[in-house]
Amino acid sequence: MKELKEFVDKMQATSSSLDKVEILKQQPEFIKKILEYTYNPYKQFYVTSKTCIKNKYKIKKDYFGEDIDLFETLDQLTTRKVTGHDAIELVNGFNLHVGEGIYDIIDKDLKIRTGAKVINKAFPGLIPEFNVALAQNYEPKLTDWNDTWYASRKLDGVRCLAVVDVEGKCTLYSRMGKEFTTLDKVKHAIEATGIINTVFDGEICLVDEDGNEDFQSVMKQLRRKDHQIENPVFMMFDMLHKSEFEQTEHQQNTLSERLRKLRTFIYTDGNVCNELRYLDQSVIANTPHFNKWTQMAGDNNWEGFMLRKDVVYEGKRTKNLLKVKKFHDAEYTVVDCDVSSMAVVRDGKEEQETMLAQVYIEHKGHLVKVGSGFSQEQRIKYLTEDIVGKTITVQYFEETHNDKGGISLRFPTVKHIYEGERDC
Secondary structure (H helix, E strand, C coil): CHHHHHHHHHHCCCHHHHHHHHHHHHHHHHHHHHEEEEEEEECCCCCCCHHHCHHHHHHHHCCCCHHCHHHHHHHHCCCCCCHHHHHHHHHHHHHHCCHHHHHHHHCCCCCCCCHHHHHHHHCCCCCCCCCCEEEECCCCHHCCCCCCEEEEEEECEEEEEEEEEEEEEEEEECCCCCCCCCCHHHHHHCCCCCCCEEEEEEEEEECCCCCCECHHHHHHHHHHCCCCCCCCCCCEEEEEEHHHHCCCHHCCCHHHHHHHHHHHHHHHCCCCCCCCEEEEEECCCCCCHHHHHHHHHHHCCCCCCEECCCCCCCHHHHHHCCCCCCEEEEEEEEEEEEEEEEEEEEEEEEEEEEEEEEEEEECCEEEEEHHHHHHCHHHHHHHHHCCCCCEEEEEEEEEECCCCCEEEEECCCCEECCCCCCCC
């Protein structure tokens, strides 16, 4: 691990990408392999340094010290041959006897201040890139109806990428590249088709009896330990070859071509099932047609609708993918909160109880209070548990401006509270 430390020190000593590429090119296979294990988004270790350090006295008793190979140790984690407390003991054992560099590897950050793009300049194709197409908010100036744009209903679910490898094994990821382990029904449904080397882009939804998506329920279940969601629906809106997703220079197929392949896949005999569904998409012909979609979204109480331009897949936030919404939502960090006395019903009687009243977020440099959207359970919970510093999703209708030039939000409502870092 001394060799790894020397490499990290060299990389930290320069901020130049060109210099970093040259340093990378000089590295032996050992460092190259460490880079692949660390930055390959498909290698997950299912344990973090934070958890290991928190349990630093848990150390594998029969650990054989420096005779243990780093990559054998990491493989035991990635294949889940070793999990839970055993994984913590294994990592802490390696750290004690060989070196603490393993902590940075399992956290997928060697502290070299560079990423897959720079590493791949030195070693082409070494790191598969996990770059997801993300939408911008719609503005009229961004669309020209002489181009081909597809419209589809905006779903109230959780973004999901299904990656199928050369052997037909499917792994499901959040837009942040974190693996979902509660979606075996979707995973098995895709694997049963026999498809290989493919990435499906879509959203995981739970659909109620009225056909509406239940966002809160899917969020609660997705990260639950030792749990499988009983009735997930994977609404697919894109399909591309794995090489196109991982290496952007291989992009060839436009959206219309990809949608044709996706429809063929979904509606092939034997592939139709409750878990896998195609999200209908329609070409927008002109402004009146766009206005009709806007009215349809309002009449049907949709969150809004999406516009996708007929171009190659772009793994970044792009003007060729737009969201048209009645309400906007965004993530914020809670910077402060208030508590107050509020009415609750206990044993059929109304009582006053102190609980969380509202939180404060910062929007474009302006402090905004948000008091709606909390359940009574959450209001009581965050009286004693600190909500400051947590990430929340806030839904709002529009920005408002006061006569002093201040900015606020109209009808802000808490939609979700993330107990850790956002990984969905």
